[in-house]
Amino acid sequence: MPVKYIGRESFFHGKSLFQIARNLKNFGEGRLVYRVSFSKRYEEPSYYRLTSVKPDMNAKGYCKGTAAGEKIFRGENFGICNIDVGSKLDWRLIPKEEEHIWLDAAAKCSSKTVKVIPDKLELPPLMKKLFMEDYDVHELDYDGSTFQVERVINKDKFNHAVINRTSTETVTQDSAV
Amino acid sequence: MATSMIRRLGTSKLLRSPRFRHAERTILSDAFKSEQVWKERLTYPFFEKINAKEFGIEMLTQFEQNKNFSPVDVQLFANKIQDLSESFEYVASNILLRYRHCDSSVPVRDDIMHAIVRGYIDGGHINKLLPLIKDKAQYGIFPDEHSMCLLLDQLLEDGDYARAAQMAYEVMLQEEYDYQMRNLLALTAAIKHFCYTMDFVRKERDPVDPDEDIEYVAVKVITNPYYDDHFDIKDERFLLGKTLYNLSKNTAMLDPEFSRSLQLIGLGLYEKFELANQLLEDWVKDSSLKNVVYSEALKHYEDYLNDAPTRDPEAEPVSMSDKTLDDEIELLKLTPTEKGNCISKFESLKSSLKEGQTPDVNIEDKINTVLASSAFKKLEKSGGQTFTTNFKSWMEKLKVDLDSYITVVNKQNKMVEIHNKLVALQEREELLRYFENSHILKKITRNMEEETKEEEDVVEYVAPPGQRNIKKAKKKKF
Numbered sequence: 149m150p151v152k153y154i155g156r157e158s159f160f161h162g163k164s165l166f167q168i169a170r171n172l173k174n175f176g177e178g179r180l181v182y183r184v185s186f187s188k189r190y191e192e193p194s195y196y197r198l199t200s201v202k203p204d205m206n207a208k209g210y211c212k213g214t215a216a217g218e219k220i221f222r223g224e225n226f227g228i229c230n231i232d233v234g235s236k237l238d239w240r241l242i243p244k245e246e247e248h249i250w251l252d253a254a255a256k257c258s259s260k261t262v263k264v265i266p267d268k269l270e271l272p273p274l275m276k277k278l279f280m281e282d283y284d285v286h287e288l289d290y291d292g293s294t295f296q297v298e299r300v301i302n303k304d305k306f307n308h309a310v311i312n313r314t315s316t317e318t319v320t321q322d323s324a325v
Numbered sequence: 326m327a328t329s330m331i332r333r334l335g336t337s338k339l340l341r342s343p344r345f346r347h348a349e350r351t352i353l354s355d356a357f358k359s360e361q362v363w364k365e366r367l368t369y370p371f372f373e374k375i376n377a378k379e380f381g382i383e384m385l386t387q388f389e390q391n392k393n394f395s396p397v398d399v400q401l402f403a404n405k406i407q408d409l410s411e412s413f414e415y416v417a418s419n420i421l422l423r424y425r426h427c428d429s430s431v432p433v434r435d436d437i438m439h440a441i442v443r444g445y446i447d448g449g450h451i452n453k454l455l456p457l458i459k460d461k462a463q464y465g466i467f468p469d470e471h472s473m474c475l476l477l478d479q480l481l482e483d484g485d486y487a488r489a490a491q492m493a494y495e496v497m498l499q500e501e502y503d504y505q506m507r508n509l510l511a512l513t514a515a516i517k518h519f520c521y522t523m524d525f526v527r528k529e530r531d532p533v534d535p536d537e538d539i540e541y542v543a544v545k546v547i548t549n550p551y552y553d554d555h556f557d558i559k560d561e562r563f564l565l566g567k568t569l570y571n572l573s574k575n576t577a578m579l580d581p582e583f584s585r586s587l588q589l590i591g592l593g594l595y596e597k598f599e600l601a602n603q604l605l606e607d608w609v610k611d612s613s614l615k616n617v618v619y620s621e622a623l624k625h626y627e628d629y630l631n632d633a634p635t636r637d638p639e640a641e642p643v644s645m646s647d648k649t650l651d652d653e654i655e656l657l658k659l660t661p662t663e664k665g666n667c668i669s670k671f672e673s674l675k676s677s678l679k680e681g682q683t684p685d686v687n688i689e690d691k692i693n694t695v696l697a698s699s700a701f702k703k704l705e706k707s708g709g710q711t712f713t714t715n716f717k718s719w720m721e722k723l724k725v726d727l728d729s730y731i732t733v734v735n736k737q738n739k740m741v742e743i744h745n746k747l748v749a750l751q752e753r754e755e756l757l758r759y760f761e762n763s764h765i766l767k768k769i770t771r772n773m774e775e776e777t778k779e780e781e782d783v784v785e786y787v788a789p790p791g792q793r794n795i796k797k798a799k800k801k802k803f
Contacts, residue, residue, distance in 0.1 A: 150537060153646045155544040161551050171556045173467040173499060174432045205426040210462070237548055241555070244500045 158237065160184070164211045165234035166203035168241050175201040180242040180250060181217075183233075192222040193253040195242065199228055211235040223257025226305060263309040268296045352510065352696055353478040357705040359712050363443065366404060366720065371727060377405035381416035385423075394424050397730045400437050400723060406444025414450050417441075418457060418464070425465040435469035436719035442472035446479050455488055458495060470504040471712050477510040481517065490518035490565065497568040498556060502575035506708050509701070512572040512587070513692055515565060519590075520689050523565060527634070530651055547645055552653040566594025578700055581614070582684070583691050586622035590688075593629035598659065598667040601626065605674050620683040623675065630668055635661045 162184045169175040175198075182195040196217035203213035215231040242250060271279065276295045283290050301309050355361075366372055380402055388394060399420065406417050421441070424430050445454040454476075457464040468476060473496065480489035493511035502508055558564050570591030573584045585608060592601035608617050636658040643652045659667065695701065759766075787793075 149540045150533065150647075151540050151542055153542050153544050153547045155547045155646075157645050158546045158549050161549045163551055163553065168553075168556075170462040170465075171498070172461075173501075177432070202428070202431070237551070240553065243555070 160236060160238040162238045162240050164237050165201065165215055165231065165239045166210050166213045168239055169198070169201040169215075170203055170205075170210060175203065176241075177201070179244075180247050181239050182242060182250070183236075183238050184240055185238055186221075190222050192257045193250050194221045194223075195250055195254075196220070196231060201234075211237075220254050223254050225254075264312045265299065265301075265309055267299050267311045267313045268293075269299050271295045271297065351478060351482045352513070353474065354702075354705055356702075357506070357709045357712075358475060358478075359709050359716075362713050362716055366716075369720070371401065371723075372404055375401055375405050377402065377408040378410075378413050378416060380405070381409070381413075381420060384420060385416065388423055392427075394420070394427050394429060395730060396429050396434065396437065397723070397726050399424055400434070400440065401727075403437050403440035403444060406441060407447035409448060409450075411450065414448075414453055417444075418453065421457065421464050421466065425463060430465065433465070433467050435715070436723070438467055439469050439472045439719075441466060442468045442476055446475060451476070451479065451488075455491060459491065467499070470507050471708065471715075474506050474510050474708070477507075477514055481510070481514060486514065486517040486522045489514035490523075490568075493518075493568050493572070494564045497564075497571050500571075502571075505577055506704050508572050508576040509578060509695070509704075511568070512576055513696065515568045515572065516587075516688055516692050519565060519569070523561075525562065527562070528560065550648055550650045550653055552650055552657075554657070557650065562594050563596070566591045566596070570595060578695060578698075578704075580691075582616040582618060583686075583688075585617065586619040586688065589618055589622045589626050593626040596629070596633055596658070598630055598633065598664075598671075602667055602670050602674065605671070609674050609677055615682070616684050617678060617682045619686045619688070621685070621688060623683060627671065627675075630664075630671060633659060633664060635659055635664050638662075 165181065168181065172179060177198055177200065180195050180197055182193075186194040196219055198215065198217040200217075201213065201215040203210060207213070212235055215234045216228055217231055219226040219229040219231075270276070279295060280290070283294075299311055301307065301311060303309075384394065384398055384402060402417075402420065409417060442454065445451060454466075458466050458468065461467070473492070477489055477492055480486075480492065493514040496507060496511040558567070568591070569587050573579060573587035573591065576584070579587075585604075589601055589605065592598070592604070605618075608614060636655055638660040755762075
């Protein structure tokens with residue numbers, strides 16, 4: 149009997165990581181896999197070199213399990229990371245004869261320009277006005293640098309901005325990055 | 326004429342019967358197989374005592390409790406599979422199925438896989454092994470290099486070219502081409518199957534019956550069927566073509582024109598005509614090549630190109646809800662214009678080939694000469710030597726693992742024994758000191774009675790509506 153499915157169309161055109169891995173020796177250790185949605189979204193290559201994949205062999209549809217691999221995202225190597233999205237049907241295996249294409253593309257990726265930003269930031273205008281009025285009431289002296297604060301950057305794996313502590317340039321709130 | 330007669334006789338059932346089996350020459354000699362070294366393991370004390378059937382059944386009963394196999398147990402059992410009779414072969418397949426689902430089965434151990442494959446071959450259960458190897462997800466039998474060569478050799482010796490080709494497809498799917506002996510034997514199997522037992526009939530899709538009732542299934546998300554052109558290949562023509570192409574590219578011992586011819590035939594069967602034309606163009610333009618391809622290969626490729634099915638580029642795309650894997654495969658076919666371009670390009674390349682560049686060489690004769698060459702014998706010898714060194718390291722590791730396993734099991738048994746003794750001692754002490762400790766015992770029993778009485782007295786209280794599930798404000802301690 150032919151079956152007709154009714155529902156929402158899926159965004160993904162691939163297989164789950166575990167469906168790929170269970171056909172390979174050692175569950176695909178050392179093989180390269182990539183996510184189709186990343187390959188369409190970004191110019192730079194993004195792929196994983198699998199180090200350990202443990203599928204849940206009793207799960208229905210073989211879509212569950214844990215996995216880890218060396219992550220290369222947009223040409224940048226993030227080291228060995230856990231792969232939480234292995235169950236998404238978005239993965240494709242890279243044939244061994246095409247691996248060199250991906251590796252060369254990742255090596256050729258130019259290093260991103262590091263954003264350098266000044267270390268002082270002006271206070272927001274209303275806050276600055278309140279502080280100035282307060283200073284006036286208490287007859288305290290203030291100058292250009294009183295109502296400036298030091299910038300703090302929350303550094304994480306995607307944010308590589310650097311503070312330039314040598315320049316005297318300040319940034320107002322309007323032009324804040 | 327004599328060669329063709331011998332070829333036909335070779336495939337006849339008469340010669341494949343046990344009486345005539347030794348008429349077919351085995352490809353691998355004992356220098357590679359190292360049967361003597363392998364049989365010596367049975368003299369080891371830990372293998373001598375094991376009865377395969379009883380040990381296997383004991384393992385299965387213990388699995389019911391522990392839900393786990395120890396790799397040591399599996400290795401000991403695997404080395405004795407050849408003693409199982411055909412009616413008890415199910416014990417081995419059940420153990421392998423359960424072992425695949427255990428955590429201890431990863432990483433795949435070459436010594437266990439070698440023992441399994443060799444045990445099945447020596448026990449005469451090859452027919453039951455082949456479906457297990459094909460079902461990689463459930464059984465996970467990935468033969469190591471040496472045992473895959475032995476398996477291919479046995480199948481080729483029996484004249485079972487179709488099944489030997491199935492094993493060659495498995496070699497291609499794993500994409501591990503470092504071991505040249507395995508590449509060569511898999512390629513031999515593919516070529517023999519291509520020449521003799523391959524059924525080139527194209528399988529048509531089942532026609533859609535318009536009167537048949539459609540079953541509507543509501544799902545949250547309709548998954549897109551994706552054809553990965555590797556593990557999903559079902560058509561044997563494509564499998565054989567891809568195997569011929571990949572193996573001939575990666576086998577080092579072949580003459581360059583032989584390798585090129587096989588690649589061309591492979592790509593023709595696999596229906597990747599644009600890639601094949603590109604490769605042929607590169608070879609034709611390379612003026613350093615004396616012979617480009619064999620005439621037989623060109624003829625086969627031309628036949629495949631002319632017979633290639635096409636798709637209608639203006640056909641309506643299949644709706645999301647009806648799409649199947651076959652529709653995805655259909656999209657990879659050439660359109661009539663693309664096919665025409667491929668044919669015209671091929672004709673121009675063929676006409677640009679000079680007379681001496683396409684020698685008339687039979688593919689099967691060529692592979693037989695490779696198998697009889699001295700380079701092959703060197704490969705056999707080195708293969709046998711690597712096997713003996715590996716085998717020694719496997720046996721040493723097994724001894725070490727077995728000793729540690731036995732100490733662990735003994736320790737556990739000892740702990741259980743001590744626990745039982747302690748329990749018995751405690752009971753004995755209670756009996757002996759009953760009258761001394763009677764007042765304590767009475768207190769304990771009275772407390773227990775009060776607790777049960779309190780539980781009985783508690784009546785189930787249901788608050789009126791409006792006052793249920795109100796959390797009392799906790800008093801903060803300052």
